[in-house]
Amino acid sequence: LLSSLLLPCFGWNLPLGGGRQVQFQDGILRINLNGGVDDTNVVSVPPPTDATIDPSTLECLQVRDTGNELKGYGTFCIKKPIPKHTFLGFYEGILIQRSLDELMAAASSESTTSINKSNDDVSDYLLHLDGGRTLLDGKERAKDRSIFSPCHLNHADANNNQKEDNNCFRIQSKQDITKVAFFTSRQIDIGEELCFDYGSNYWRGREEDKI
Numbered sequence: 001l002l003s004s005l006l007l008p009c010f011g012w013n014l015p016l017g018g019g020r021q022v023q024f025q026d027g028i029l030r031i032n033l034n035g036g037v038d039d040t041n042v043v044s045v046p047p048p049t050d051a052t053i054d055p056s057t058l059e060c061l062q063v064r065d066t067g068n069e070l071k072g073y074g075t076f077c078i079k080k081p082i083p084k085h086t087f088l089g090f091y092e093g094i095l096i097q098r099s100l101d102e103l104m105a106a107a108s109s110e111s112t113t114s115i116n117k118s119n120d121d122v123s124d125y126l127l128h129l130d131g132g133r134t135l136l137d138g139k140e141r142a143k144d145r146s147i148f149s150p151c152h153l154n155h156a157d158a159n160n161n162q163k164e165d166n167n168c169f170r171i172q173s174k175q176d177i178t179k180v181a182f183f184t185s186r187q188i189d190i191g192e193e194l195c196f197d198y199g200s201n202y203w204r205g206r207e208e209d210k211i
Helices: 100-108
Strands: 011-017 020-025 028-032 061-065 073-077 087-090 094-096 126-128 135-137 168-172 180-184 193-196
Touching: none
Parallel strands: 168 193
Antiparallel strands: 011 020, 020 028, 061 073, 073 193, 087 180, 094 135, 126 135, 168 180
C-alpha cells in the first residue's frame, strides 16, 4: 500500500476519508484528523537536527525595535509574505540544567553565585525544555540582531485576545530535548510581527511583567 503512495523525494500522502490525511514530505510528518477543518499546528515531527532555515525565508525576517518599551526588539516580516508552516530554525542558547525556581532564588540572593555571573537577574530568553528543570538561555545569541534566530520572537497568548498575534509554534524533538524547532502557524504578511506563546512556566514569578 505504501509503495503506491510514494511521491518524489520520498514523500507520501495517506488519505483517511472525510478530508482527513497523513502526509510526509520534506522530512516533516503532517497529520490532519479534523477533516475539512484546517488544524493550525499539524506539523507534529521536527525536521532533522541538522536542518537550517531557508535563506529565502531568512531574507524575509528583520529584527528591529517594536516601539513598545515592554517588548523591546522583535521579528517582523519584510519583502514578501511567509507561508504557513515555514521552518524558522531551532532555538539557539546555552543549556542550563537548573530549575527556574533555583535561578530565581540565585537572582534574588545576595550571593554572587549565579548561572551567569555577569547578570544579576533571571534571563528574559529562557526556553523551558522539560517543564522547567532544563532550560535553554538564548540571551547571548539574542544580542546579535543582524541575523534572525527564534530567540528573537516575542510572546503572544494563544488563548485570549492576542490569539491572532500568536502566529508561530514550536515542536520539541523526543530524541534530543535541546532541539526545539519553530514554524509559522499561518501565513505571515508583510509588516506583521512573528510571535509565539512562551507558556505559563515562563511567566511564573513575573506575572506583572507579562506582555
